[in-house]
Amino acid sequence: MSDNLLSGLEKLGLDVSGMDNLFAEEKKEPVKQEETAAPVDNTPKETEFLLEKSIRCPMCEKVFKTKNIKSARARRLGADPDLRPRYEYVDPTKYDVDSCPFCGYTAISRFFPGENLTSIQRKALQEGVCAKLTKYINEAPALPETYTYDEAVERYKLALFNAMVKNAKTSEKAYTCLKISWLMRGKAEELEAAENKDEAAIAAARAEENKFYEQAYDGMTKALSTENTPICGMDQSTVEYLLAQMAFKLKKYTESSRLVANILVSQTAGNNVKNKARDLKDELVNAIRAGK
Numbered sequence: 536m537s538d539n540l541l542s543g544l545e546k547l548g549l550d551v552s553g554m555d556n557l558f559a560e561e562k563k564e565p566v567k568q569e570e571t572a573a574p575v576d577n578t579p580k581e582t583e584f585l586l587e588k589s590i591r592c593p594m595c596e597k598v599f600k601t602k603n604i605k606s607a608r609a610r611r612l613g614a615d616p617d618l619r620p621r622y623e624y625v626d627p628t629k630y631d632v633d634s635c636p637f638c639g640y641t642a643i644s645r646f647f648p649g650e651n652l653t654s655i656q657r658k659a660l661q662e663g664v665c666a667k668l669t670k671y672i673n674e675a676p677a678l679p680e681t682y683t684y685d686e687a688v689e690r691y692k693l694a695l696f697n698a699m700v701k702n703a704k705t706s707e708k709a710y711t712c713l714k715i716s717w718l719m720r721g722k723a724e725e726l727e728a729a730e731n732k733d734e735a736a737i738a739a740a741r742a743e744e745n746k747f748y749e750q751a752y753d754g755m756t757k758a759l760s761t762e763n764t765p766i767c768g769m770d771q772s773t774v775e776y777l778l779a780q781m782a783f784k785l786k787k788y789t790e791s792s793r794l795v796a797n798i799l800v801s802q803t804a805g806n807n808v809k810n811k812a813r814d815l816k817d818e819l820v821n822a823i824r825a826g827k
């Protein structure tokens with residue numbers, strides 16, 4: 536994807552996909568040879584799964600457009616063990632931040648609406664974000680057709696900055712870090728699937744993934760002991776399961792085992808999460824035996 540000679544021009548709103556063959560016009564016109572013509576690439580484009588929605592910024596009251604996933608069209612394939620959603624042809628995590636182009640107020644979509652903001656937070660955002668980032672423009676710039684992983688990460692980092700300025704709940708900050716980590720995983724996977732692998736870029740993406748993952752794990756652990764559930768829309772056992780999977784990935788087997796045990800004896804956990812916890816328990820036993 537990034538091998539396209541014209542990559543970078545997407546920022547200007549130009550569709551350069553399929554324009555990577557610079558010398559295509561030198562080919563002779565095909566003379567009615569449909570049978571031997573190269574197969575057309577019918578792979579759907581990411582843009583086909585996105586729609587633009589107008590929302591009002593609760594800080595500056597201006598209306599702007601934001602990209603969302605067409606949930607009726609995009610097909611969910613499942614999730615990574617740590618609940619990162621996987622869809623066919625599009626990574627929904629890239630499109631889960633709303634960012635006002637006029638004043639800089641930015642948050643993960645579920646935290647964006649004004650009813651989440653206290654007057655103290657509004658004041659902090661006004662001083663710490665809007666006063667610094669307000670752009671005196673009449674019209675919002677056009678959105679790119681799709682976001683690259685780097686563009687998406689930039690939006691999430693601005694969301695994290697906003698979360699810090701408004702002194703958001705620990706869970707909001709941890710969840711934002713978790714999603715940045717998922718994006719870096721997506722970026723690494725995209726780089727790994729490329730024909731010419733850029734090993735340095737892959738290693739850098741994986742290092743960023745781990746850095747944000749550890750922050751997310753520490754924050755979510757703290758949130759579970761200090762906040763009421765639901766946390767970021769997840770009930771108690773779902774958060775415990777998420778943390779158990781994260782601890783497992785971070786090789787914190789003692790913590791992971793403790794969380795799994797909690798879920799298995801819980802009176803309120805559903806069968807689905809209990810079954811998944813049992814599977815994780817088996818994986819833990821194997822990993823500990825293997826001394827990994």
Ligand SMILES: [Zn+2]
Nearest residue numbers: 592595635638
């Ligand atoms: Zn605004």
